């Protein structure tokens with residue numbers, strides 16, 4: 001069993017309420033991608049959109065920060081309605097301090113890594129995080145091709161988390177669909193993020209079912 005987290009980056013922003021209702025009904029979490037044009041080359045959306053989604057959401061908001069100095073924005077995202085908050089390992093000097101700050105604000109904390117960062121670099125934080133986010137594409141854009149090397153990375157993390165007997169969940173993000181969901185779950189993923197596979201599908205509900 002895995003939680004399904006549609007990425008709102010691929011939602012219909014002109015009819016956002018419709019897609020929020022869809023996630024309330026068919027999925028488990030809202031995945032919200034925050035990009036600053038500095039940590040990643042793309043810019044997405046900010047607080048007004050997060051607040052609008054929070055006002056209509058009956059499922060938790062999983063906010064994925066792709067920004068420099070995430071510590072400066074933890075409180076704002078907590079106030080905007082985030083329930084889970086992740087940031088990139090290499091976006092800050094002291095990841096452990098950012099995790100502590102996220103917890104002080106009452107949120108679940110996660111650390112994300114791009115495909116070129118060794119998963120072992122997450123090991124020192126597994127006991128303090130509620131989840132880790134393994135990127136299966138380079139962060140910055142929706143609709144990219146899933147990288148096959150992700151399976152082995154998730155297996156390595158799963159082994160370490162199990163051997164330490166920790167509750168830390170593994171989230172995977174980028175190019176996830178009904179085609180790779182079963183293999184990702186078998187490798188040890190607990191949360192599947194999918195943007196284009198859900199919102200660009202002819203039948204989004206069937207797309208979520210195919211991932212379950």
Ligand code: DX5
Pocket residue numbers: 007009010031033064137138139140141142143144173174175176193194195196197
């Ligand atoms: C990419 C984002 C993803 C993205 C996923 O930087 O972190 O959450 O929206 O989109 P798909 O599922 O289309 O790869």
Ligand code: ZN
Pocket residue numbers: 007031032033064173193
């Ligand atoms: Zn994301």
